[in-house]
Amino acid sequence: MMALMPREETQTTTQATPRSPDPRRAGEPPTTRAWTLRFVVVGLVLAALNLRPAITSLGALLEEVRVGLGMSGTVAGVLTSVPPLCFAAFGVMAPKLARRFGPAAVVCAGMAAIAAGLAIRPFAGGTPGFLAASALALMGIAVSNILMPVIVKRWFPDRVATMTGLYSMALSLGTSLAAAATVPLTSALGGKWQTGLGLWALVAAAAVLPWLPLVRERRTAGGGATESAVTEGAVTEGAVTESADKSARAQDARAQDARAQAKGGLALPITRSRTAWALAGFFGLQATGAYITMGWMPQIFRDAGVPASTAGVLLAVTMAMGVPLAFVIPRVAGRLRNQGPIAVVLGSCGLIGYAGLFLAPAAGAWVWAVVLGVSNCSFPLALTMVGMRAGTGAGVAKLSAFAQSTGYLLSIPGPLLVGVLYQHSGGWGLPIALMAGLMLPQIALGILAGRNRTVEAELADRAGAGSKAAA
Template sequence: MPREETQTKTQAPPRTTEPRSVSEPPTTRAWTLRLVAVGLVLAALNLRPAITSLGALLEEVRDGLGMSGTVAGVLTSVPPLCFAIFGVMTPKLTRRFGPAAVVCAGMAAIATGLAVRPFAGSTPAFLAASALALMGIAVSNILMPVIVKRWFPDRVATMTGLYSMALSLGTSFAAAATVPLTSALGGKWQTGLGLWALVAALAVLPWLFVVRERRTTASAAPAAPAAEKAEARTGQEDQAAAAAEQREAAPALPIARSRTAWALAVYFGLQATGAYITMGWMPQIFRDAGVPASTAGVLLAVTMAMGVPLAFVIPRVAGRLRNQGPIAAVLGTCGLIGYAGLFLAPAAGAWVWALVLGVSNCSFPLALTMVGMRAGTGAGVAKLSAFAQSTGYLLSIPGPLLIGVLYQHSGGWGLPIALMAGLMVPQIAVGILAGRNRTVEAELAARGAAAAKTA
């Protein structure tokens, strides 16, 4: 048995997928899994182009809408704010409609928002359409680990790596291709932004079929209470599925009482802070050091492109380890090295620092992998993912703004880079705590038992 499968089963019940109807043929289930895998990749490709395509054309958008510099600055902080606000709603929507239906609606919201905002005609309408797209991104962000845990319980690390790689690919491709595509299609920024709506619309299609398949299967199953269904199932696999179904319907976990959940949330927030600072300010650091503007843009693309291969490798390595803390320490150390290089010799070692910081930014797929491994049930993953990402993105909002304030008032990059490096220290610490081999369900149960004994 592969070590990855063994690790997953030691931390979680054998099954966290939705129970299969006894009348459902194996071929249908295999087809559904393939469809979910395709939908997962297409969804991940659409989780960042709404942000990075706008960054590439921000100057043109400002001129076209008469947007002030202050509003444009606030616009860069809107994504994490929307991720935090709308992410809180995700668990309730998931319980009501199911994860596949919510992801399908999320992709539709992204497609609609991206199609509408280039032609909004005013700054408020542009912001509203952007918020619609970001709402779809927020709920889909939360549910990626849930989808993996539910449909691929014995391949959590592999599938997490697959969609993390797709997410990184979509991020870097949108940043690099938006301007050339805009020029090729006539030079209008509206066209350059609007074309990404087509990619999002494509991602809706597999999820429509998945939702239809699940509803067809559910309607074909005999109506019976959960206890009668469990008694009717035969074989160890179906008994495990019945138990998983009952756990999914259990009361919500008091996730905010879990130390592991808080460690994950803070780790998520600190890595997101570093990522947004890098995307927003690293080119300016290089330009101020004498690097040509075109080269500075390429350096940022290199940093972002590092996530494409590593986003697939890191989750697979993490899934084979009982403790992911050492990986968090290595990635954080890379960040310290990169920021030290930017402080001491930003121009002389520019390519090295870009590569090293690209490795450090791969804390994101590691965080997603740990979310899937720190909960034992699909409901637990949904709750933990929503808490960690919503809280984390909320914590990340001040970072890029604070860097800008320090840069403006100090007149250089010494203090901002020192702050970036300083944030790596707590990131390493909470990454080690979050990587410990435990689940939030077991942790909360142990705390409850301890409290009962003392009472």
């Protein structure tokens, strides 16, 4: 299958993309060779495998790290808040870096940063060094996370959903594998948590290799993407469904985007859109739940008497639910005019899971792991709604930048607050109540964000109403 994919993609790209004297100006992908596309596919899969192990491997060994470094519950809460903070802070750098150096070069550097951070942090010699090395790895994750959809759009413009599904599956696989394997590997290699965490640097180092020839190919093929292409590509993740006439749709989207750019984009700033704010809030709350789960769920099970190795496997089960649902949810959402009901179903699963953790964390551990895994699939739903709540590529780019950056900022306090409540209450009752309470506004905002409207139309209506009022 992997051998066939590049040949199919080359044919599709040639048919859908007319030749242009200046591919960079037209926003078209460069002329490709079969070996280049093979490197892209391998690079995407290996990069996706490394986008979450830095987080879930730490969650599996959080108790050992806390004891080894002398961390309090509050400091551990700070540690679990670092991922969304880094994603918000460093993710905004990705488009400018890609414009200057090319997306492949930035992803290659991102994989190197992940490898270096994961190799350094277990042996940094204290909490400040551990946090700094974690931030280095998370910086690499942040820019790579943004630019992987750009790579998909650039090299596979008519197979966006298929390739997005491929690397989304790899991302979920890496997430669950790190959660399940870290504790057993640590035990097998002598029981030191430093070894268990440092092992994942080897996987990240392997992910650097397929990107090296792509950096060279970028130089010979004619440079990197423009900033508009980068920002547009970065938000198509999971938001496109396959159709019979992919080439015509791609050409129509480019023409529609050109008209929107000529008209100056949105009628008003994106911050004037209620839909944009609802989507940003939904994105932030689902991210809050995801990072609380990755950082704290193994500890909840361990405190309930579940063995450490089993707690890691339970987190892996939760993360693995994203493998099939990353394919299913965007396609179901794309066929509905209103995605609010999906947000209700996913939020209800979260409420059931948190109720189970409160009432019978050990007895029903496997059930709660599964239903919380379903709830965490609000992430592909949020990305799908980003693509559906804007009518043009320019609008999607602005909506995505606003929703994701604002959402990640909103998600920062959640894991920290869980750590504070855990330390000062001496148990998990209050933290779990907080988690469940956050599901209610998430459901409400999902209903608002899922309504069948676009930010362009919404802002045009507001602009028209304002003009009439002024007249």
